Amino acid sequence: MSESKKKENFFEDVYAVxxxxxxxxxxxxxxxxxxxxxxxSARMVGWALIASHPATQIPAHRVVNRVGxxxxxxxxxxxxxxxQRLEAEGVRVENEQVMDFDKLxxxxxxxxx
DNA sequence: CCAGTGACGGCTA
DNA sequence: TTAGCCGCCACTG
Numbered sequence: 375m376s377e378s379k380k381k382e383n384f385f386e387d388v389y390a391v392x393x394x395x396x397x398x399x400x401x402x403x404x405x406x407x408x409x410x411x412x413x414x415s416a417r418m419v420g421w422a423l424i425a426s427h428p429a430t431q432i433p434a435h436r437v438v439n440r441v442g443x444x445x446x447x448x449x450x451x452x453x454x455x456x457x458q459r460l461e462a463e464g465v466r467v468e469n470e471q472v473m474d475f476d477k478l479x480x481x482x483x484x485x486x487x
Numbered sequence: 488c489c490a491g492t493g494a495c496g497g498c499t500a
Numbered sequence: 501t502t503a504g505c506c507g508c509c510a511c512t513g
Contacts, residue, residue, distance in 0.1 A: 403495055407508095415508050420494035439495060446494030 384410065388422040391482050395436045398464040399480040400472055402440045409482040424449060435459040442475030 391406050403416035412418055423434045427449065435456040439445050447456035447470065457467045466473040 404497095407495085412509085414496075415510095416495040417493065418495095418509055421510065423494060434494080437494075440497095444494090449494060 384412070384418070385422045385425060388419055389426055389430050389432050391486070392423070392432045392434060392437055394482070394486055395433055395480055398478065400436050400438055400442065400460070400465060400475065400478050401480045401482065402438060402442075404440055405479075405481050405483065406437070409486070420446065433459075436463075436480075438472055438475075442472035442479075444470045444472070 387410050388406060391401075391409060395401055403419040404413075406419045407413055407416045410419075419437075423432075423437065423446065426432060426434070434446070435444075435450070437446070444456050444460075444467065447453045450456050457470065460467050460472065465478055472478065
């Protein structure tokens with residue numbers, strides 16, 4: 375197998391996990407990275423989401439950083455879309471920040487396993 | 488080829 | 501406790 379294909383596998387893997395995030399739930403880049411074995415490389419997860427933006431339809435708005443902050447909202451079609459969608463799913467967002475992030479947090483290494 | 492940046496996270500002061 | 505720095509990996513200039 376080609377090594378270049380491996381990089382795509384990582385991207386596909388990220389998309390798969392993000393798509394598995396239940397509605398009204400959120401997760402962090404580090405959690406996904408850890409689940410994929412790229413522990414410590416949470417930035418790569420974020421980079422994967424950018425590459426997947428319009429090409430791959432995934433609930434990227436359910437992915438936030440470890441403090442529950444909508445750091446990637448600026449990369450959406452409209453910065454308001456991220457918070458808008460989260461609230462539409464029942465996730466309360468205050469000042470670009472997810473409320474009850476601890477309760478809504480969905481850990482793939484624990485929930486998905 | 489080298490340096491800077493970035494949807495992050497963890498550690499140290 | 502809060503604030504700041506470094507580390508990981510890939511891409512752009």
